[in-house]
Amino acid sequence: MRKPTIYITRKIPEYLLEPFKDRLHITMWTSESKPVPKDILYEEAKKADGLLCLITEKINQAFCQYASHLKIIANMAVGYDNIDLESAQKNKIIVTNTPDVLTETTADLTFALLMATARRLIEATNYIYNDQWGEWSPFMLAGSDIHHKTIGIVGMGRIGEAVAKRAKGFNMDILYHNRSRNLEVENELNATYVSFEDLLKESDFVVSLVPLSEATVDMFDKKAFQTMKSSGIFINASRGGVVDEDALFEALDKKIIRAAGLDVFKQEPISSTHPLTKLTNVVLLPHIGSASLATREKMLKLCLENIDLVFQGKQPKTPIY
Known part of the structure; x- marks a missing residue:
């Protein structure tokens, strides 16, 4: 009996593939x-029965029509804005993602980004590397306190809850805005549901953890940044498309808000010529929210398990629809 052929769009370690090689014929792109x-x-998809892809692959209508014979597309991410779900569903292609396994790791990074931005850690590091450290002074590299401040979380899903738990450890007041109320986080963490505008007005830290959709594109625009406190700090660990980057640049450059920390951008990767790299009051990371060794292994394993289950005639663990 012929093994189903699976194409993986990035090179991954062989030890992760070994448990599946008895049942799946696996090929992959040569670069990590x-x-x-x-x-x-497109050429490899034509020969494959299943696809394991990253968010860098744009699975659009044309691809779904071209590769309509695929049984499954396993996306190595929680978000799936890189996939045209309507076209995939129309062509009866199962689509899966990797929720849960990266929640805590992404929350760690989100809070680390918040802390690095608030306490100006990148500036402080460069202070030494650039031989700027001379005499000590009272306000040298003075940043913002985190403890006992107000955090406003936009998008109270699994990662939002995990970030809120970390904020509670810093004795922060927790505000949140979501499509629907999360009574569990309200009861357990004393979080308060507020409107988007009130969250922007009242928060010392505004943290974006919303998925990218038609409703969230550029939701953090010029008006949003003008509504924030002048001492406010903006953190984005969700998707770059939810931020109007021109408006954010203006808000940072003109000190409309104090600082920002970003792990994601509208077009990735960015280069050293990106306008935001010219500012000192911003911390920029190359989309590493879930980048711990253990979590990336879990994400890949879950993708492979989903594919394996489908070709055994079973339900995948984490279908999107």
Whole structure:
């Protein structure tokens, strides 16, 4: 009996593949760091029964029609804005993602980004590297306190809850805005549900953890930044598309808000010529929210398990629909 052929769009360690090789014929792109070119992706997808892809792959209507024979697309991410779900569903392609396994790791990074931005850690590091550290002075690199401040979390899903738990350890007041109320986080963490505008007005730290959708594109725009406190700090660990980057640049450059920490951008990767890199009151990371060794292994394992289950005629663990 022929094994189903699975194409993986990035090179991953062989030890993760070994448990599945008896049942699946696995091929993959040759690079760990560079995305598979579009023409090669299409060529390999034509020969494959299943696809394991990253958020760097744009699975659009044209792809779904071209590769309509695929049984499953396993996306190595929680978000799936890189996939045209309507087209996939129309072509009867199962789509899965990797929720839960990266929640705590992403929350760790989100809070670390908040802390690094508030306490100006990158500036302080560069202070030494650039031989700027001379005499000590009372306000040298003075940043913002985190403890006993107000955090406003936009998007109170699993990661939002995990960030709120970390904020509670810093004795922060927790505000949140979501499509619907999360009574569990209100009861357990004494979080308060507020409107988006009130969250912006009242928070010392505004943290974006919303998925990218038609409703959230550029939701953090010029008006949003003008509504924030002038001492406010903005953190984005969700998707770059939820932020109007021109408006954010203006808000940071003109000191409309104090600082920002970003792990995601509208177009990735960014380069050293990106306008935001010219500012000192911003911390920029290369989309590493879930980047711990253990978590990335769990994400890949879950993708492979979902694929394996589908070809055994079973339900995948984490279907999107």
